[in-house]
Amino acid sequence: MISLGQDEIAKYPFLAEAGQYLKDKGFTLEQFATDPDLKIIVDKAYERIESAAEEKTYKPEVYDSNEKDLVLPLNVFSFLIAIVLLKLSGLNTLINKFALAEARRAEKFLQRDLVSNSSKTSEEFATKIFHEIFSVTIKKSGEYFVIPIPDYLRHAVNFHELDWKLVNRHVENGMVFLTPHESVRLIRKELGGYIGTRIRAANTPNMSSGFEDKVKKLSDLAKKFVVNTVVTTEYPPCIKHAIEALNNGENLSHSGRFMLATFLLGRGQTVDEIAPLFKNAPDYNEKVTRYQIKQVAGEGGNKTKYACPSCEKIKSNDLCYITPDCDNIINPMQFGKKRL
Amino acid sequence: MLENDLKFLEETFKQYYFDHFDLIHVPDRSLEREYGYKKFNMGMIRHMSLKTDKDLHLMLMTNIPSDVFCSNGYYSFPKLPMAEKDWKEADVIFDIDAKDLNLPCRKDHTCIKCHSCNEISLLQDTCPKCKSNKIDLISLSCQNCISGVKKEVLNLVKILTNDLQIDNKNIRISFSGNEGFHLYVTNSPYNQLGSKERRDLIDYIMFHGAIPERFGFKKNNPSRSSFPDLDDPGWSGRVAKDLFGSKSKRSKSVTKIISDGYSAYRQRLTETVKNSIGVKIDPNVTGDVHRIFRLEGSLNSKSGLAKLACDNVEKFNPYIDACLIDDKPVEILANFPIEFSLKNRKFGPYISEKISVPRYAAVYMLCKGIANLA
Numbered sequence: 001m002i003s004l005g006q007d008e009i010a011k012y013p014f015l016a017e018a019g020q021y022l023k024d025k026g027f028t029l030e031q032f033a034t035d036p037d038l039k040i041i042v043d044k045a046y047e048r049i050e051s052a053a054e055e056k057t058y059k060p061e062v063y064d065s066n067e068k069d070l071v072l073p074l075n076v077f078s079f080l081i082a083i084v085l086l087k088l089s090g091l092n093t094l095i096n097k098f099a100l101a102e103a104r105r106a107e108k109f110l111q112r113d114l115v116s117n118s119s120k121t122s123e124e125f126a127t128k129i130f131h132e133i134f135s136v137t138i139k140k141s142g143e144y145f146v147i148p149i150p151d152y153l154r155h156a157v158n159f160h161e162l163d164w165k166l167v168n169r170h171v172e173n174g175m176v177f178l179t180p181h182e183s184v185r186l187i188r189k190e191l192g193g194y195i196g197t198r199i200r201a202a203n204t205p206n207m208s209s210g211f212e213d214k215v216k217k218l219s220d221l222a223k224k225f226v227v228n229t230v231v232t233t234e235y236p237p238c239i240k241h242a243i244e245a246l247n248n249g250e251n252l253s254h255s256g257r258f259m260l261a262t263f264l265l266g267r268g269q270t271v272d273e274i275a276p277l278f279k280n281a282p283d284y285n286e287k288v289t290r291y292q293i294k295q296v297a298g299e300g301g302n303k304t305k306y307a308c309p310s311c312e313k314i315k316s317n318d319l320c321y322i323t324p325d326c327d328n329i330i331n332p333m334q335f336g337k338k339r340l
Numbered sequence: 341m342l343e344n345d346l347k348f349l350e351e352t353f354k355q356y357y358f359d360h361f362d363l364i365h366v367p368d369r370s371l372e373r374e375y376g377y378k379k380f381n382m383g384m385i386r387h388m389s390l391k392t393d394k395d396l397h398l399m400l401m402t403n404i405p406s407d408v409f410c411s412n413g414y415y416s417f418p419k420l421p422m423a424e425k426d427w428k429e430a431d432v433i434f435d436i437d438a439k440d441l442n443l444p445c446r447k448d449h450t451c452i453k454c455h456s457c458n459e460i461s462l463l464q465d466t467c468p469k470c471k472s473n474k475i476d477l478i479s480l481s482c483q484n485c486i487s488g489v490k491k492e493v494l495n496l497v498k499i500l501t502n503d504l505q506i507d508n509k510n511i512r513i514s515f516s517g518n519e520g521f522h523l524y525v526t527n528s529p530y531n532q533l534g535s536k537e538r539r540d541l542i543d544y545i546m547f548h549g550a551i552p553e554r555f556g557f558k559k560n561n562p563s564r565s566s567f568p569d570l571d572d573p574g575w576s577g578r579v580a581k582d583l584f585g586s587k588s589k590r591s592k593s594v595t596k597i598i599s600d601g602y603s604a605y606r607q608r609l610t611e612t613v614k615n616s617i618g619v620k621i622d623p624n625v626t627g628d629v630h631r632i633f634r635l636e637g638s639l640n641s642k643s644g645l646a647k648l649a650c651d652n653v654e655k656f657n658p659y660i661d662a663c664l665i666d667d668k669p670v671e672i673l674a675n676f677p678i679e680f681s682l683k684n685r686k687f688g689p690y691i692s693e694k695i696s697v698p699r700y701a702a703v704y705m706l707c708k709g710i711a712n713l714a
Binding site: 249 | 422423455473474475476502503504505506529530532533536537539540541542543544546547548549550551553554573574575576623624627
């Protein structure tokens, strides 16, 4: 565990042991539910969740250095009470949104700490977070930070934008060069994931009457985020192309056949419906085809049901025939799904 | 396959294995690997475990496999079904095959065999005898293809050692036994990567997915100085060499690129430049962390040639060095319209001829499906 000073806890409150922190400061959870003087913190906690739900970064009021000792703990308290409210509400949508917003907030501090020329300690602390929480060894090299390629890949594969692909990075001697902003951006998703995991792993306290009102308000807030979708029956261009190739008796590659079978199975078609599509293939053998589709469907020996490969993998295999209708999807299964 | 042919191939393969135990070894950490094999006319048997060379040699003598495989992956329980093996890590393996280079010479050493009537003919879309479009392509030996593959292998080694900082001593190259080379990276920090991460590494090596911004062309405000220089590290330098040729031509080329526009540059990077300098590895092989690969020293049933480690790729001649079956004469019936060469000797074309050829050539033609025993 990383040891934290007061400054660090305020910047990265998710690193604190919540129960221990309250105890060290001489508070109990019960006090927050009942003490009218502390109601302002519960209100702040709610605001913090609300701004997260609305995808804004929570900005507590600016303080001057005289009030630092007072305001820093307040920020930590509002974070901890927000978690209590979220746990009591049990609303996953809000937990995810809150974790992401807190990650964005922490990201700003991390970035500032990485380039902080005035404070060596802040830089070291930020580097330590990279190493201890995300197993990323990060070192300064001039204006850049360098990260070993394997560490980079483990995180960068979560991005779908082309500029995160290794081929679009400055790579030298086994290292990837990143700006401070990019270094922090690299771990954004995991940072959100890490905060989310810590929230989910925390114990849910008993409901106190002082929190009931806020928890109810959270339920109302969450209702806004229910998404209705419609799905078209149209096939994506890669699938259309594969079907066309087979119809023309062209030799569709193994990965092309795998993509087609997994896609159609995913759309609910049966082995009987899919097998005839392959009958024009130059090497068609009904028995083998049916056996292979069954394997893919998880009806074979190993019971593993395979999912349709991602657009990225399809691109690597030269099977992608992207059109504007693809609309930034990352898997053909998402093609034509539209939010209402 | 005809029963006589099958018996002949099994006897020959058995003799080869018996005579070449010195070439066939279990790799490091054998107990953590999965083994598998195929027999002629049969499917794959997988999920086996072998401890020592002796176990391997015994397996070869007992089962007389047509092909032998060993995993790149290391597992706690290699014999269990895939989901229960407990994957630890996997060597990074690259496969460069002549068919993926698709060189112009390919049409000259490829013939077709019809699924319906078994007729073997010159390269065309349908069988000239029965008009069926269900055909197999059969490619025969070609030095030009091997030279092309070697060039790709050497380019790959450069990227691995320079860009990825992989130590040369952790790279091993072997001839695949047909028309390609395998390159193994062992004991590297890349071994821990899963297949998703390996796919991005593959795109790096193949120069797949490059965007103009990374290579100097800002969409709205292109600046001459941001284009790559010839002595830049990594892809920047290689792209500059491919685009400009020499330092003196850089300025003129950049002017042309900017005037042609952003989209043209993107297309050039993803098509012409990629085809010219991207390494032509098989992406499915490198992305697979559970694959079993042909074992070094074993024979490849697609050709009867051996898969062999090569210390000096440039000097390695697979059609001599990996052709290890003896030359006792064998009578065969052959009917195919092109020629090939093994051990510096030419064979074919044959028009339904009964001929006597050295055993290595007979095995090659039987494995390729273009001849039968007489």
